[in-house]
Ligand code: SF4
Ligand code: SF4
C-alpha cells in the first residue's frame with residue numbers, strides 16, 4: 001500500500017537555496033518563480049504523490065522552512 | 081513542526097545567508113535534544129562571536145550566553161563547575177574555537193570537563209568577510225590569501241584527542257542522521273565531548289573556490305558526499321591519509 | 334575577632350564572608366596569595382575554586398559562574414588585568430556582578446613584579462572598549478582589604494557591575510593586626526526574579542540578577558540589546574538607551590558609591606593633601622605631624638576612586654589654595670582633581686617601585702608653604 005505524505009513549505013522562512021530540491025531523491029520539489037516578500041524564490045511541491053517520506057528535505061533545510069508530515073498522523077494541506 | 085517548542089519564533093527567519101550550513105546544524109542540535117527528551121530548561125548554550133555563534137543565540141528558547149570572541153569555553157567552564165546539574169553546550173565557529181580560543185579548547189579537553197563543544201566548521205571567517213582561518217585547506221582562496229592558502233590546516237579532532245578529549249566525532253551537515261547520532265552521544269557522554277561539524281559557507285568560501293565547492297550553496301552541500309570518507313576506527317583517522325578528503329566518523333568512543 | 338593577617342589573606346577572607354563561592358584565577362605576583370587562600374577556604378564552604386589556563390579564561394569563568402548563580406571573584410595584577418579587560422567590558426555590557434582584585438605592581442609590562450605602584454587607576458577606568466562607568470575601591474589597611482572586599486561584592490550585587498579592588502604590592506603583603514567584623518551587612522542575590530533581565534528603563538537602574546537553569550530562557554549577549562536581551566545591533570536608539578542606562582545607574586547613586594574620609598579639615602585650612610591606597614598612610618601621618626605644628630593643613634582620603642568622589646569639592650573650606658596629591662604613578666588621580674578645582678594642584682609622583690613615606694610628603698608640604 002502506498003503511504004502518503006504532505007509537505008509544508010513556510011514561505012516566510014524559505015530563502016530559496018534549493019537544497020531541498022537538489023537533495024530530494026524523487027523530484028517531488030522544484031523552485032518556483034514566486035518570490036516571498038524578502039525577494040527569495042520559494043521552493044514548491046510539484047509531485048507530492050511521489051514522496052516517500054524520507055525526510056531528507058526537512059533535515060537539510062537550513063531555514064526550518066520545510067516539513068514532511070505523514071498523513072497517517074495528520075491531514076494537512078500542502079501549502080501554509 | 082516538532083522543533084517549534086525549542087525556538088524563539090519571533091527571531092526567524094534566521095540572519096544566515098541562503099543555504100548556509102549552520103541552519104542545518106541548528107536543527108540537528110535541537111533534534112538530538114528532542115530525541116533524547118532532554119529538558120532544555122536545564123541546558124545552557126554558550127557561543128562566541130561569528131556566524132556560528134548565532135546558531136543558539138537568539139534562536140534557541142533556552143538560556144543562551146553569547147560571549148566574546150574565542151572565549152565561550154572559558155565561560156562554559158565557570159557555569160559547569162558552579163552548577164554541574166546544568167548541561168552546558170558550546171556552539172561556535174572554527175575560528176572562534178580553534179584560533180583565538182584554541183587555548184581554552186585544549187584545556188577544557190585536558191580537564192575532561194563535562195561539556196559538549198560543537199564546532200561549526202566552515203573553514204573560513206564568514207562574518208568578517210572571508211579571511212583565511214586555521215581550518216582553511218591549503219591552497220584555498222580567501223580574502224587574505226588571494227593566491228591560495230600557503231599554510232596547512234588544523235585537524236581539530238586530532239588536536240582535542242592529543243589534549244585528552246574522551247568523546248570525539250566529525251560529521252557534516254550533509255550527513256545529518258550521523259550528525260544527530262553523534263550529538264546525542266556527546267550529550268550523554270560523561271566527560272568532555274567534541275564534534276567537528278563541517279558546515280559549508282558558500283558566501284565566503286564556496287564562491288571563491290568553486291572548483292572544490294561547486295557553483296551554488298546546494299551543490300556545496302551535496303558535494304560533501306564526494307569529499308568525505310568514513311573511517312571505521314579512531315586509529316584509522318590518525319594513520320590513514322587521503323589527500324583533500326575529509327575523514328568523518330567517531331574517533332574515540 | 335583580632336587576627337594577625339596579610340592583606341591578600343584578609344581580602345580572601347572578606348570574599349568568603351561576602352558570600353563569594355566561586356574563584357577562578359591565574360598566578361601572578363603579587364596577588365597569588367589571594368588565589369592560594371581561596372583554594373584553601375572555598376572547599377570549606379562548598380564553593381568552587383579553579384585555576385584556569387590564563388587571565389582571559391579566569392574572568393570568563395567568573396562571569397559564567399555568576400550567571401550560574403555564584404558570587405564570583407578573581408584577583409590579578411596589572412599585566413593580568415590587561416588580559417581580562419575585554420571580558421570585563423563584557424561583564425559591564427551584560428551587567429554581570431563580579432569582583433576583580435588588582436594588586437598593583439610597578440609596570441608597564443612585566444616591570445617590577447614585587448614592587449608596588451598605583452599605576453592601574455586609569456587602566457581600570459578606561460581599559461575596556463566603549464563608554465561606561467565603573468566602580469573601583471582603594472583600601473589602605475589590611476582591615477580594609479577585608480571590609481572593602483565585602484563592600485565590593487555589595488556594590489557588584491546592587492548595581493550589577495564588575496567592581497575593582499585596587500590594592501598594591503605593599504598592602505597585599507603587609508601583615509598587621511586586623512579585626513574581621515562579622516556583622517557587616519551583606520547584599521544577597523534574589524533566588525528568583527521575573528523582572529526583565531536587563532534593566533529598568535523607567536528608573537535607569539539595574540534589575541535583580543537572574544540566573545541560568547530556572548526556565549527563564551535568558552538571552553545574554555555582549556552586543557547591544559534591549560531589556561530582554563534581544564540583540565539590536567543596528568538601532569541608534571537602542572545603543573543610546575542602553576549606554577545611558579549603564580552609565581546612569583552608577584552616576585545617579587554617587588552619594589552611596591563615591592566614598593571619602595576627611596581629617597583635620599578646618600574653616601581656615603590652607604593646604605589640602607589628597608591621597609588613597611597605601612600612600613594615604615604616609616599622607617595621614619605627614620598631615621597629622623604638620624597640623625600638630627600649627628600648619629593649616631588638612632587631609633582627604635579617597636576610599637572610592639571610581640566614580641571619582643567629586644562631591645569633595647562642593648564644600649571645601651574657602652581658605653584652601655593648594656592641594657598636594659602624592660601618588661605612586663606619574664599622575665593619574667591628580668588629573669581628576671584638576672578637573673574639579675581652581676586651587677593650585679601640586680602632584681607628588683614616585684615611580685621607582687618604592688612607597689611614598691610620610692617624611693617625603695612632609696618635605697613636599699614644607700616646600701610649598
Ligand atoms: S531548503 Fe529550505 S530554504 Fe532552501 S529552498 Fe528548500 S525550503 Fe527553502
Ligand atoms: S520526504 Fe524525501 S521524497 Fe519526500 S519531498 Fe522530502 S526529500 Fe523528497
Ligand code: SF4
Pocket residue numbers: 095096097099100101102131132202206207280281282283284
Ligand atoms: S557568511 Fe557563511 S557562515 Fe556566515 S551566514 Fe553566510 S554562509 Fe553562513
